[in-house]
Amino acid sequence: MKAWRVSLPALVAASLVLPLAGCGDTPHQAVVHVGDTAITGEQLRAGIEQIRADRRRKGEGEEFPDPGTVGYKRVQDSVLALLVFHAELEHAAGRLGVTVDDGEVDRLIDAGGGAPGEGEGGSLGKEAQEFARESVRAQLLYQGIYQRVTRNAQDRRLAMSRFVARMRDSARVRYEPGYAPGS
Numbered sequence: 476m477k478a479w480r481v482s483l484p485a486l487v488a489a490s491l492v493l494p495l496a497g498c499g500d501t502p503h504q505a506v507v508h509v510g511d512t513a514i515t516g517e518q519l520r521a522g523i524e525q526i527r528a529d530r531r532r533k534g535e536g537e538e539f540p541d542p543g544t545v546g547y548k549r550v551q552d553s554v555l556a557l558l559v560f561h562a563e564l565e566h567a568a569g570r571l572g573v574t575v576d577d578g579e580v581d582r583l584i585d586a587g588g589g590a591p592g593e594g595e596g597g598s599l600g601k602e603a604q605e606f607a608r609e610s611v612r613a614q615l616l617y618q619g620i621y622q623r624v625t626r627n628a629q630d631r632r633l634a635m636s637r638f639v640a641r642m643r644d645s646a647r648v649r650y651e652p653g654y655a656p657g658s
Contacts, residue, residue, distance in 0.1 A: 507555060508649045509562035514555070521602035522554035525610075528603065552656055559648055561613040564620065567642045573619035580611050 505513035527539045540546030568574070584607075621635050628634035652658070 506651050506654045507559060509559055510566055510647050512562040514558045517602055518558060519554055521606040523550055524603040525606045526550060561609060563642055563646045564613050564616045568616045568620055571620060571623050573616060573623055575612050575615040579615060580608055583611050
């Protein structure tokens with residue numbers, strides 16, 4: 476299982492075009508806040524680069540959308556939705572006492588053939604590799620939360636679905652101007 480290929484259903488519709496270059500001047504500036512967790516423009520770019528590299532690796536014939544296009548905004552919105560979900564999982568895991576050891580993340584990445592972009596001519600930057608590591612971490616957190624939440628449940632899928640809905644409803648998510656879905 477390649478944890479870094481976890482997909483999250485598209486949660487947001489395409490909106491106004493916002494070139495990613497617009498956040499290039501301040502990569503460490505937050506574009507979204509989830510509670511006390513800031514998601515930066517650098518993390519967003521790393522996620523987009525990870526998707527671009529994954530598409531290249533898979534040999535998909537379609538061109539990756541150019542910055543400033545509606546297609547690029549869709550990718551950006553999907554990556555932001557995933558990053559927000561990761562932050563929500565971190566918060567929920569903290570409340571439930573679920574932890575993930577960095578060694579466990581390393582073992583999973585090593586078992587999958589290394590972090591995306593490593594080996595076979597991989598050229599992902601450090602930030603994109605960190606995005607991949609955080610995706611593995613989020614999957615492990617999800618699994619730990621699942622075990623905790625569904626421990627005594629008759630219908631595990633329903634119990635987890637309800638938990639995730641409550642988690643998402645209670646999350647304090649604040650987008651910076653130009654980054655909110657539908658903006």
